[in-house]
Amino acid sequence: MEGLAVQQVELDDDGARVVHVLTDDESAAGCPQCGVLSTSVKGHAMTRPRDVPYGQAPVRLVWHKRRWRCMEAACPRASFTESLPAVPARARLTTRLRTECGAGIANRFSCVSAGADYYGMSWPVAHAAFVAHADPVLAQPLPPVKVLGIDETRRGKPKWGRDPDTGRWVVVADRWHTGIVDAAGTGGLLAHIDGRTAAKVAEWIAEQPDSWRAGITHVTIDLSASYLRAVTDALPHAVVVADxxxxxxxxxxxxxxxxxxxxxxxxxxxxxxxxxxxxxxxxxxxxxxxxxxxxxxxxxxxxxxxxxxxxxxxxxxxxxxxxxxxxxxxxxxxxxxxxxxxxxxxxxxxxxxxxxxxxxxxxxxxxxxxxxxxxxxxNYSNARSEGYNRLAKHTGRNAFGYRNVEHHRRAIRWACTRQHRRASAAISEVPGQVR
The missing domain is CATH 1.20.1320 (phosphoenolpyruvate carboxylase, domain 3)
Structure with missing residues (x-):
């Protein structure tokens, strides 16, 4: 680990390897508030940050570090303990453990709980690692799209209740999402909109850049009057294609x-x-x-x-x-x-x-x-939308349902953009291209 040097390794009674490390970076003596390097040691401290697993036996990290006095008279900070980018101050987990957990949840594990169990951390910490991994990728500008696909998918099951006047069972809540996809390319699921009304879809399309909207030539939909109206209002130049x-x-x-x-x-x-x-x-x-x-x-x-x-x-x-x-x-x-x-x-x-x-x-x-x-x-169709609807349902089932709509939407978008990420990585590795 950068900034740390191994002092010794011991074998614990349960077979775990206890790795004692020392600070091997002079910048760790810099005050986190004023940045002035200190030369006065106030004391010593020992922390046990958790690191990535290695092999079958567990690895336990013990960091022996120093507590410094801040010698800058104008700095209100009296003392501080060494910290590194690999192990921030007051961190119980190393940076690379959080990074690996977020990447594992995104690419290998079926849901956040599976990744949290594997790395031995709580669900909120594991989910925060996944958010830090996924959000920068999903926030990137949308790729150019020629054929847009629009379709709806139900979130969960409809909720039924008894009408107090008639006594009959009626639907009291029926939640829907509208998926907007790249129907003829590798862009995947471009957006997941709450609801399935024409106003919601037209509003999302209107928020996109003019150059992006001008590149859309066709829009594939099912026989939905709402989506037809949204496309007519927001993309009057595009040709509507019935699935x-x-x-x-x-x-x-x-x-x-x-x-x-x-x-x-x-x-x-x-x-x-x-x-x-x-x-x-x-x-x-x-x-x-x-x-x-x-x-x-x-x-x-x-x-x-x-x-x-x-x-x-x-x-x-x-x-x-x-x-x-x-x-x-x-x-x-x-x-x-x-x-x-x-x-x-x-x-x-x-x-x-x-x-x-x-x-x-x-x-x-x-x-x-x-x-x-x-x-x-x-020969255009809305098959991509139907395929992403299936992935959306599988994502919700793997996690045994989502209570938070934003978490649900993020997991679905990540699951439905794998092909685009692979295509982008292949393009960036071509000689002469900038990563």
Whole structure:
């Protein structure tokens, strides 16, 4: 350790190594208040700061240091004890132990408690070490972003309470975070905003530098009117891209709603195992190309034999598959005539259906068509946002939940920016680049 010299090493009764050290730095005799070097020794002291572990047996540090008199008449400090940058005054832990603990929590341990247990320190001290390690990195300016991704994730579980007037159970607290990510680069999670309103998102975007906002060409979102409004207000030059996954999920929900309504209208009850539409409910949500011929023919024939309800369900299924055929053009650089042909086929099938759910689904496609067309022509998606949502949930589960929102947000951002830190380190190691 810089500034200390080993005097002797003893073996304790429990097998621990006791390392006795002396001060080996003349600057340690300088008064911490006035900076004047002292030459008058007032006494001696002995401290036992804890250092980083080494090997299997524990290491115990014993520092034999001197107490000096301050000889400067104008200094109010009468005396002081030696201290070093490696072991600050009144410190029970060495600087490198705090540094290693913070780096370990950030990169190796699943949560703060695991790092605190390994290094044998309290949770507040270990967490302070992690904050000192992570905050300078997270506070750096945002990297240039071309495609921005916006999505929400729930923090914890909704809290339910009984309404005193009606006696019914209602949601009294439902906390959400909005994640803003680099959807096409290595920037990771750029911000975690409390809430999921258009005003919150637009406010965060407006706080960023003009040059950074001008570099954003596309914004990927799910079918959220709030996020659409935020992007329209804060980034009017950016092209909105609808996420294809959420479009397919919307189509599957439409098929399920048609099946449930048709069953209730015809049978006057919910579906049961002996009903053909209930027996094939899961296969209706599977992509057509993933079903083998025998399974598809069986579901198709069973629904045809069920009469009008089955035909109505198959009609909704056909509309869903037409949407998938349209979205399958993503990444193929399709001609606009091909896109128009498949879109017309979807509208034609939806118009021929008598299901209100299908008509409502077609109206949603028409409303969001500019964003859907952008998804087909650019092949951008919000997959990065969904992946970071999964990491956010894992981070909270590993720590068995967070009570402090700031601590939660910091841990999530750190977990979701590893790829950016690796990319930045690789760039800085290229010859000619400044670290």
């Amino acid at each position: 294809r996954f959420h479009l397919v999920r919307l189509a599957n929900d439409m098929v399920t709603e048609v099946r449930q309504r048709a069953t209730r209208e015809v049978r006057g009850r919910r579906g049961r195992r002996r009903d053909p539409e209930w027996a094939g409910r899961r296969k209706l949500l599977i992509a057509h190309e993933r079903l083998d011929d025998a399974a598809f023919v069986k579901v198709w024939n069973n629904l045809i034999d069920a009469g009008d309800p089955g035909i109505e369900i198959l009609h909704a299924y056909t509309v869903k598959e037409n949407l998938r055929a349209l979205l399958a053009l993503s990444g193929t650089n399709p001609e606009r005539a091909l896109i128009r042909a498949r879109l017309w086929r979807l509208y034609e099938q939806a118009a021929a259906s008598s299901s209100p759910e299908v008509h409502r689904f077609a109206a949603t496609i028409e409303q969001w068509w500019p964003a859907i067309e952008a998804a087909i022509t650019t």
